[in-house]
Amino acid sequence: MEWDWQYSGDIMPDLLDGLKYTIIATLLGYVIALVLGLVWTLLRRAPNPVVRQTVRWVTEFIRCTPLIPQLFFFYFVILPQVAPALHTVLPFIDFQEPIAAGVIALGVHYSTYTAEVYRAGIADVPRGQWEACTALNLPRSRVWTDVILPQAIRKVIPTLGNYLIAMFKDSPMLLAIQVVELLNASFQVGAKSLKYLEPITIVGVLFVIVSVISSILVRRLERRYATV
Amino acid sequence: MFDVLDSHEELLKGAWITIQLTVGGSLLALVLAVLFGMAGVSSSRWVRGLNRVYVEFFRGTATLVLLYWFFYALPLVGFKFAPMFTAIMALGLNVGAYGAEVVRGAIISVPKAQYEATIALNLTPTQRMIRVILPQAVSLMLPPFGNLLIELMKGTAVVSLITIGDLTFRGKEIQQSTGETAWTFFWILVFYFVIAQVLQLFVRFAERRVDRMLGRRPSRDTSLATVSASAAGTGVGG
Amino acid sequence: MPQSDTAPESSEPKDEAPAPSLEKATGRTGADGVPAGKDPKPIDAAPLPKGGAPGITFEKVVKRFGSNVVLRELDFTVAPGERVTLIGPSGSGKTTILRLLMTLETLNEGVIWIGDQTLWHMDRGGKRVAANQKHLHEMRKQVGMVFQQFNLFPNMNVLRNLTEGPRRVLGVSQDEAVERARELLELVGLADKLNAHPTQLSGGQQQRVAVARALAMQPKVLLLDEVTSALDPELVVGVQDLLRDIANASDITLLCVTHEMNFARDISNRVLMFDQGQIVEEGPPEQIFGEPSEQRTRDFLQAVLAS
Numbered sequence: 001m002e003w004d005w006q007y008s009g010d011i012m013p014d015l016l017d018g019l020k021y022t023i024i025a026t027l028l029g030y031v032i033a034l035v036l037g038l039v040w041t042l043l044r045r046a047p048n049p050v051v052r053q054t055v056r057w058v059t060e061f062i063r064c065t066p067l068i069p070q071l072f073f074f075y076f077v078i079l080p081q082v083a084p085a086l087h088t089v090l091p092f093i094d095f096q097e098p099i100a101a102g103v104i105a106l107g108v109h110y111s112t113y114t115a116e117v118y119r120a121g122i123a124d125v126p127r128g129q130w131e132a133c134t135a136l137n138l139p140r141s142r143v144w145t146d147v148i149l150p151q152a153i154r155k156v157i158p159t160l161g162n163y164l165i166a167m168f169k170d171s172p173m174l175l176a177i178q179v180v181e182l183l184n185a186s187f188q189v190g191a192k193s194l195k196y197l198e199p200i201t202i203v204g205v206l207f208v209i210v211s212v213i214s215s216i217l218v219r220r221l222e223r224r225y226a227t228v
Numbered sequence: 229m230f231d232v233l234d235s236h237e238e239l240l241k242g243a244w245i246t247i248q249l250t251v252g253g254s255l256l257a258l259v260l261a262v263l264f265g266m267a268g269v270s271s272s273r274w275v276r277g278l279n280r281v282y283v284e285f286f287r288g289t290a291t292l293v294l295l296y297w298f299f300y301a302l303p304l305v306g307f308k309f310a311p312m313f314t315a316i317m318a319l320g321l322n323v324g325a326y327g328a329e330v331v332r333g334a335i336i337s338v339p340k341a342q343y344e345a346t347i348a349l350n351l352t353p354t355q356r357m358i359r360v361i362l363p364q365a366v367s368l369m370l371p372p373f374g375n376l377l378i379e380l381m382k383g384t385a386v387v388s389l390i391t392i393g394d395l396t397f398r399g400k401e402i403q404q405s406t407g408e409t410a411w412t413f414f415w416i417l418v419f420y421f422v423i424a425q426v427l428q429l430f431v432r433f434a435e436r437r438v439d440r441m442l443g444r445r446p447s448r449d450t451s452l453a454t455v456s457a458s459a460a461g462t463g464v465g466g
Numbered sequence: 467m468p469q470s471d472t473a474p475e476s477s478e479p480k481d482e483a484p485a486p487s488l489e490k491a492t493g494r495t496g497a498d499g500v501p502a503g504k505d506p507k508p509i510d511a512a513p514l515p516k517g518g519a520p521g522i523t524f525e526k527v528v529k530r531f532g533s534n535v536v537l538r539e540l541d542f543t544v545a546p547g548e549r550v551t552l553i554g555p556s557g558s559g560k561t562t563i564l565r566l567l568m569t570l571e572t573l574n575e576g577v578i579w580i581g582d583q584t585l586w587h588m589d590r591g592g593k594r595v596a597a598n599q600k601h602l603h604e605m606r607k608q609v610g611m612v613f614q615q616f617n618l619f620p621n622m623n624v625l626r627n628l629t630e631g632p633r634r635v636l637g638v639s640q641d642e643a644v645e646r647a648r649e650l651l652e653l654v655g656l657a658d659k660l661n662a663h664p665t666q667l668s669g670g671q672q673q674r675v676a677v678a679r680a681l682a683m684q685p686k687v688l689l690l691d692e693v694t695s696a697l698d699p700e701l702v703v704g705v706q707d708l709l710r711d712i713a714n715a716s717d718i719t720l721l722c723v724t725h726e727m728n729f730a731r732d733i734s735n736r737v738l739m740f741d742q743g744q745i746v747e748e749g750p751p752e753q754i755f756g757e758p759s760e761q762r763t764r765d766f767l768q769a770v771l772a773s
Contacts, residue, residue, distance in 0.1 A: 064378060064424035065417045066385035069396050073413040076403075169290035176389060183293055187300070196300040204293050211288035344570050345617035349631035349683060350606040353599075359630060363621035442620045443665035 008198045011189045015202065018185025025102050025181060026168045032107025033163065037114025044119065063112040068176045070109055075101035075177045102174035102181075110167050117159050121152035158222040165214050169207065182206070232411045235402045242398030243419050249315055249384040249394065250423070254377055256320025257327050264324065265331020266357070279328060286325035292386045294318040299390045315387040323380045330372045334365035367438045374431035378424050385420075395419055513649035514716035519686045520581030520608060521546045522567070522719065527576035529562050529743075536562045537743040539576070546581075549713055549720040551730040551751070554740030555766060560723040564689040567721065568611045569602050580608055580687065607635075610685030614692040616672040618664040624651070624675050625660045628682045636683065643682075650678035654708055670701030674708060681712070690722040694729065702726065709733060727770060731755055739763045 043055045062070070075098060083095035093100060125148055133143040175184035186199035233239075260282075268279035286294075295318040298309065309317070338361050346356040388397035399416035403409050522544040529537040536559045544550050552560040565571045566578060566585075573586040577594075587594045588601040597605070618627050628647035632638040638646070651657050654674035656667075664672055673693060680688060690709065694702045706729045713720055713733050724730050730737055730751060737754040739747040739762070747760040758764050 061417070061421055064382075065420040066382040066396065068385040068388065069399060069413055069416045069420070072396075072400070072403075073410075073417065077410045077413060172290050172292045173386065175292075183290075183296060187296065190300065195304070196296075197304045200293070200297050200301040204289060204297050207290055207293050208285060208288035212284050215284075215287070341613065341615055341617045342619065344568075345613065345619065347570060347606070348568055348609075348611040348613075348617075348680070350603060350635045351631065352603065352635075355634050359634065360619050360621065364619075443663035444620075 004195065004198055007193070007195060008202060011186070011199050011202075014185050014189045015182065015199065018180055018182040019206075021099060021174075021179055021181040021185075022168070022171050025099065025106055025171045025174055025179065026164070028103045029106035029110065029167055029171075030164050032104065033110035033114050033167070034160070036108060036111035038118055040111060040115035041118040041122070044115070059112040059115055062109060063116075067105065067109050067170060067173050071102060071105045071173065071177050074105040074108075079104070098174070098177045098179045101177060102171075102179045106167060106170065106174070109170075110163055113163055113166075114160060117156045117163070118152065121156035121159075122148060124155055125151050154225055157225050158218050161214075161218040161221050165211055165218065168214075169211060232402060232406065232408050232415050235398075235406070238398045238402060239395070239415065239419060242393060242395035243423065245387075245392060245394040246381070246384050246420075246423065249312070249319065249387060249392075250377075250381045250427075252312075252316040253319030253323065253380050253384065256316060257323035257376070257380060260320060260324030261327025261331050264328035265335065268328060268332035269335050279332070283325045283328050286321050287329075289322065291318055291322045291383050292389065294322060295386055295390060311387070311390055311392050315384070315390070315392060319380055319383055323376055323383070326376055326379075327373065330369050330376070331365070334368035335361060337368050338364045364442065367435070367442055367444070370431060370435045370438060374428060374435075377427050377431060381423060381427060382420070513646055513653055514681065514712060515684045515686060515718055516716060519547045519717055519719040521548070521579075522687065522721070523577075523579040524563070525577040525579070527566070527578060528574045529559070529566060529571065530574050535743060537566075540743060540745070542738065542745060542748075544719060544721065547717045547719055548736065549722070549734045551722045551724060551734035551737045552740055553724070553727070553730060553737060553754075553766070554746070558740040559743040560740050561691055564611065564691050564721060564723055567687070568609055568689055569606060580605060607683075608686045609689065610680035610683050610687070611689040611691065612673070612676050612680050612693045614695050616664075616669070616676040616696070618672055618676055618679070620664055622664075623660075624656070624662050624664065624667075627664065627675060628679050631679070631683050646682060647678070650681055651675075653681075653712070654678045668701065669697045670705055673697060673701075673705050677705075677709065677712070685718065687719045687721070690720070690724070692723055692725065694724070694726060706732065725770060727755060727767070739766065741766075 040055055040059050044052055046052055046055075079095055079101050083100075086095045087093070095101075129147055129151065130143070133147055138147070171181055172183035174181050175187070178184070180188065182203050183200075186203045187196070190196035190199045264279050264282050267275045268283070270276050270279075295315060298314045298318055299311065302308070342360060342364065343356065346360050351359065384394060385396040387394050388400065391397070395416055399412055403412040406412065524540050524542050527537050527540045528535070536557075540559070540563075552563060554560055562571060566573055567580075569585070577587060578585040583605065584594065584597075585602075585605050586597050588597045589595075618624075619630070622630060625644065625647055628650060629640070629643035632643040632646065633640060648657065648660070651660060654677055656671060656674055656678075659667060659671065659675070664675065667675065673696075677693075693709070694705055697705060706726065710729075710732050720733070722730070722733060734751055736748060737751050738745050739754060739758070739760070741762055747754065747758060747763045754763065755767065758767060
């Protein structure tokens with residue numbers, strides 16, 4: 001079978017449609033991961049040991065289990081329950097849509113990773129910084145927002161960048177709940193004509209190109225914010 | 229809650245496939261990681277280039293895309309493989325690329341003084357690597373390898389999408405036949421969690437052994453360095 | 467081949483024959499006017515390398531790191547069996563000399579002779595060409611080194627640290643390697659640490675093991691690179707005494723870089739004072755430490771002794 005350039009051109013609009021969903025899932029999921037991860041991290045420093053241990057095991061559980069069954073769990077179990085409530089808060093989003101479940105599952109899954117990153121970043125802030133805050137008699141909330149978090153987050157920016165790439169590469173799994181993202185789009189196009197080679201190869205090459213370019217960008221970030 | 233466990237035979241069959249994929253994939257990944265990782269510290273620029281091409285390419289691909297390509301696209305140009313073989317190839321090639329970076333990084337982290345001592349003892353380059361450098365590098369490799377192993381195990385769930393009867397696939401079957409959606413997926417996730425915990429036990433056991441060999445006291449502090457190392461390990465699957 | 471007269475032994479490896487008796491060895495060093503060890507019990511010299519120690523010659527040796535010239539056309543000679551200490555401010559190129567001899571750094575210009583063989587060059591069809599790995603491997607057989615930071619292999623216990631080289635490189639049998647390791651550990655006073663792990667030893671003990679490990683390879687030239695600088699003060703003297711006794715009981719060619727002037731006086735026949743990659747002054751230790759002729763030497767000694 002020969003590579004068909006004509007066909008490759010024809011399927012481009014369909015693939016671009018898929019790309020739209022890939023980008024939405026990655027970026028929105030990333031926002032959830034960044035925010036929720038911080039919540040996990042702060043809860044793990046909560047004074048109540050029950051809270052700390054619960055959060056520890058819940059995040060461990062989410063991190064150690066695959067995204068695809070989690071997608072099923074969110075799509076079939078959790079969202080049908082909470083969609084009406086969420087819909088009243090954010091009326092412009094239909095939480096019954098697969099893409100909503102996909103974004104939330106992806107974000108929650110990766111929040112357990114970003115939580116670890118924040119935790120390590122905070123542990124990396126020198127003890128002297130805490131002591132200086134005590135010496136200055138800064139209030140607790142100020143210590144976090146003005147001293148510790150700015151330093152910690154600055155250090156972990158490159159690592160967080162790596163996780164954005166990781167989420168981009170995991171986004172094809174959303175096809176398990178029928179989100180027509182890039183890979184699913186290419187698959188459906190292929191199924192129509194039974195010519196899978198071109199669409200899937202194009203998607204594969206696209207993933208490699210985007211990942212390689214973004215890892216170069218992350219390496220730049222690393223140089224700039226020199227971690228460890 | 230426990231009705232789902234009536235189908236435990238199905239679940240165990242699925243778990244067995246998941247374990248087979250994990251073991252097969254990680255063995256392939258380990259071999260590729262060591263080969264290409266050592267290529268990455270070669271004195272020949274050509275061999276180092278080989279390492280870069282492999283690492284950048286396979287780190288850049290998503291497992292699922294690779295799997296679809298092997299499974300749907302390659303047969304059209306005349307390469308047809310058994311699904312299990314395809315899955316192990318996709319998982320191993322992908323995780324192997326992350327592993328190669330771990331191996332390369334560990335080797336260059338062994339203190340230069342150790343390398344100089346091997347020269348002073350007149351060991352040959354192969355002996356230097358096998359007798360002194362690699363054994364010390366192993367202790368640096370193990371924690372990130374542990375993370376990669378979990379990532380690979382999670383990555384096996386993608387095979388359910390090319391109709392291999394792994395844990396996730398059986399879960400969907402049971403859900404459809406029983407209608408017990410919530411509990412089915414709950415138990416599936418618990419199965420995965422147990423497998424992950426067992427794998428972590430293995431890795432910790434290995435870490436302790438290596439630490440003892442190196443006369444170190446084991447420490448399990450998560451430093452930014454180890455988290456960064458495992459960051460590289462994600463995107464493997466989920 | 468200008469140095470053939472300094473090292474006839476190295477061309478006749480048969481001379482490595484059974485070690486001469488301790489009396490003979492100490493007698494020889496005594497004749498060199500080196501003070502005998504303070505230790506009343508003479509050390510057992512059986513496992514020490516004997517005979518055929520080559521001389522060393524540097525001919526217009528240049529070593530640069532980037533634009534920084536560390537050694538400038540350096541010339542000097544060490545006679546077979548001679549014990550030379552290199553002193554001088556840090557950055558004067560002393561350690562670089564040892565590292566060049568151990569092939570840890572590559573040579574930029576000039577020639578280094580060990581006995582009648584060039585270290586960094588070999589003869590191909592009558593032409594002197596850069597040495598290949600095989601030649602370096604052959605040349606390194608004569609040289610051993612003890613490092614400032616000991617550099618024991620943490621993935622091996624003490625015994626294996628001592629047997630690995632002899633077995634893998636010299637092809638000695640396991641039994642023989644273990645036997646020699648035992649003798650050497652006895653020599654350095656650590657016979658009971660055979661199965662210990664390097665990290666379980668104190669710095670002084672680790673350095674003793676490192677000395678034994680270097681001797682296990684039966685080097686004819688031994689390089690000591692600031693071997694006591696990393697030790698706690700109370701451990702320094704023990705290691706220094708050991709090295710002095712070993713030096714007295716063997717006829718190894720010794721090159722030593724140190725900041726301990728007492729040790730330099732104790733162990734060497736000759737002292738070379740370095741500054742900026744050049745020899746400023748040289749002579750027997752009594753002269754260099756007693757009545758140095760150069761102002762720079764006096765300044766350096768004053769600074770070292772004041773600290």
